[in-house]
Amino acid sequence: ETGVTQSPTHLIKTRGQQVTLRCSSQSGHNTVSWYQQALGQGPQFIFQYYREEENGRGNFPPRFSGLQFPNYSSELNVNALELDDSALYLCASSRYSGNYGYTFGSGTRLTVV
């Protein structure tokens, strides 16, 4: 059983640029959600994708967007990067109900300079 894989592991971008982060979900999981974790804080919910559509969103602006593909993998896109976007971005996959738990990837560390 494969786990959740995220790429890249580290990334440095300049303020104002755009970035795309990628996530492959665990085998048997059909739902992907993304979280932002600032240093010393718990992860914050960005959004969730199910059946290739966003079906839930946290308190993040529209410049945070995503995609889910037919194989359940996903992308997180962030436009017009700001310094405060520097964080660990985590992807989690689950079955739709989430009752069997969520499997997290190791994250992408994004630094905006």
Next chain:
Amino acid sequence: EDQVTQSPEALRLQEGESSSLNCSYTVSGLRGLFWYRQDPGKGPEFLFTLYSAGEEKEKERLKATLTKKESFLHITAPKPEDSATYLCVVGGGADGLTFGKGTHLIIQP
């Protein structure tokens, strides 16, 4: 809005010294309470799911319990490899998960 408060923020124990971590939560409807372990720079690693008051789960030196307002993670005779941040989490589904800030646990040999 779901809320999770964990205490203490940090805890330093000697190897073999048992203790408990606390999680207080407020939810509109409990879909599940999860405990995760997170090592520095890594993603959270699933430990337990609890669904109803009175439920208990155990794994090696860890035991999680649940009441209507709190959950406790008991650690018995901890070892240095148990050092990590332990996250209490509620929610799920389209509303996403709500995390506490975590308890940073250090076990000294």
